[in-house]
Amino acid sequence: MNSQDPIKILYLEDDIGLARLLVKNMERSGINADIAKNGAIGLQMIAQQEYDVIVTDQQMPAMTGLEVIEELTRHENTPPIIMLTGAGNEKIAVDAMKLGASDYIIKDVDGVYLNLLPSAIRQVIQQRRLIRERQQALLDLQESEERYRTLFNSSHDAILLFIPSGQFVDGNPAAIKLFGCKDHASFLKLTWDAVSPDYQPDGMLSFTRVRELIDLTINEGSQFVELAYRTVDGQVFPALVSLNVTNLRGAKVLQANIREISKQKLTEQILHKQATEDPLTECFNRRHFFSLAVKEIALSESENTTLSVIMFDFDLFKSINDTHGHNVGDIVLMEQTRRIRSILRPSDIFARYGGEEFVILLPKTTLENSHATAERIRKFVEEPIKANETELVSTISFGVASKESQESISIDKLLDRADQALYLAKSRGRNSVAAWNEVTGQAG
Template sequence: MPETRNIDVLLVEDDPADAGLVRHALRTLGSRFALTHRASLDDALAWLADHGCDVVLLDLSLPDSSGFDTIRRMREAFPAMPLVVLTGHDDEDFAIEAMAAGTQDYLFKGATDGPVLQRAIRYAIARKQLEEKLRHSEQRLLSIVTLAQDAILSVDARHRIVLFNPAAERMFGYAEADVLGRPLDMLIPPRLAAAHRAHVADFVIEGPSSRSMADRNEVVGLARDGREFPVEISISKDLQPDGMLLTAVIRDITERKRFENELRHLATTDPLTGLANRRQFLAAAERELVRVRRYDRPATVLMFDIDHFKRINDTHGHAAGDEALRHVAAVCRDLLRETDIVGRLGGEEFGILLPETDVPSAREAAERLRLALARAEIPRPDGGTLRLTASIGIAACMPGDAGIEQALSRADDALYHAKANGRNRVEVKAPELSAAS
């Protein structure tokens, strides 16, 4: 408190002798303290409502109030007022309990000389100011935690939940009362719980005190209804007197993952047929070629296209041509295995990679595909139907191939021969010819 301004003190004391001792002690300090005296709590509260002061010296034995109830009533009416309790109890425990009830300091009656009283008053004012700053800071923090759109939760050293904000309630489907004191594992799928505990344990003993969302891998959350959802987490640690406190900011990224998957699908899928596009087909085929080299396992590629596709477009229109391409994709999905890789490489040209398949087996699969395409009647947009045939070339993937393009080039040679030999047929590029070339 600046020395240039008087400190207004309200003394609430019903004993004239005790009040006189306080008045005398303050007079010895000069004019820095302005004293007002009230003999009952009701009078004191009324005076404070009209005038206010800097600090209250409060007796706990008043005509209209006694004990800790006096502190309670004063605190309810003026929560920010610095309080110094005057007590006749020469009992340290009683005084400490009075401070725990909401006062900033205490003095024993009869031991209130000027310097002691001055110290208690100034200490009470300073401590209350600090308490108010802390209270406002905590209120701001609570407001941030409460209004945050991301879930915020904290766990203690035993991984028991001690903080669970409203966003976390919405995200996981639990009320705060349902989770406080319970293990964090309840919010993690059981199959992932052990790995998550190990990850958190590593974080506790590592140097950094926090990790941002950008530094973390994705984690899976478990809602109350059993629904699993992807989340992104930022985690921090703080050593408290009773152990480590871990706080996580959690963001549900379900919509973002859906959007990313849509973008990935658009980037890797042919929009007309739903098959892999050329880039995706080549990438998947390259991965399969690596397996062929590593394990010396067979794999075969097929290249095929629709015979006289331009004639379909010219005769029946591009809508009929699009329907023909979609039909080819549907037949491929029906006849081939889930492990087979099918892609539209461009126009009416398609590629197929058959893992774990030698050339004779690939030829059987190609013949089934050729016959299925030739037998089908494909509905046209104008109400009629059309038929089509396909020419297919086959080549084995060789361990010595530098890339999948070599195998595809051989299959393309075989496709050329299929067309030259009359179309609607299957041709094979023999391995020995490939080696010679």
């Protein structure tokens, strides 16, 4: 019933005078009451219409109040029942409660019980409402847990539950498979630290990173990050992870939804390689070189450091292609760039500028040191190359230019200086190194 609807009760009483007295008393309290003069009639009336509460006397012809209660409680959705019994018959009241009555009231000769009955009726209605709400809440919770468990078990993403210390307390089949566990029992022996490599890709200790994420999730809410994990046999893999706080059997735990992304990362690496590298020599391409060089120039100016550029060109490379074929020419380019790369520092930026022309940007390097690097490369690449049973020598000419520590210059201007120096090296007979200060006639 709605809490705003009038209350309607059925009173089973064979004493019509008492019954009418009770009805009038109920009306004054805003309660509508019907009368049944015995148990059989009462059961018929209950079968035909709905009542909020049944009030029954014990002593009635043909069928006692206890027998009425016993019959009613065999059926579902029976309304609350209040037993009225005389003083000294407390055992009947106890038996009524055992059979399923919601309450009982002892009738007294002064009729005080009539004043107690309205509040008792409202109380049992409220109790019944609370019981039903609790039952519905439990049903909803059970359905919710069943839906969650279905999604949990069928999810293609790994889902694991763990306590703040990092100990796993549950995991779905996808999680057990992802980490290479034999079964659920072996999975529950794991901790977050056990499935993390020593370091994350950003260089942070996994232990530190995990503790940081757990604290952020607990204090600030859901977190979405990329982490590296490790299977039980030591295989490291990347994953996207969603972390949040949830409930497990009344206790707060952390839930991690984990999606392994090795294939996506490989695809990203391939696409990045295609976008930034020359496919033949695996040097950076011209476009990527400029994007990196602009940043290095800006950094050099902000830190007041030197920076150098070496531009070089393969001598008489067209004759190699014409004489031995383009396949041999490609082998020469690949071998010579491999040799050059072995000399350079990790911070140096090596790129194919176009055709057989290449460029190297050397951060924090003076003109003198970059000239020395170019000379080392020149001598190293003079070594013969074996290509398709053909042994040949390929020489290179170099132009070197530098940005002084206090100088402000664009990458285009710096490359132009190196190109002029390269032209000077070519004009000297090739296989040589020339610097920009030689072009201008300035002292080195």
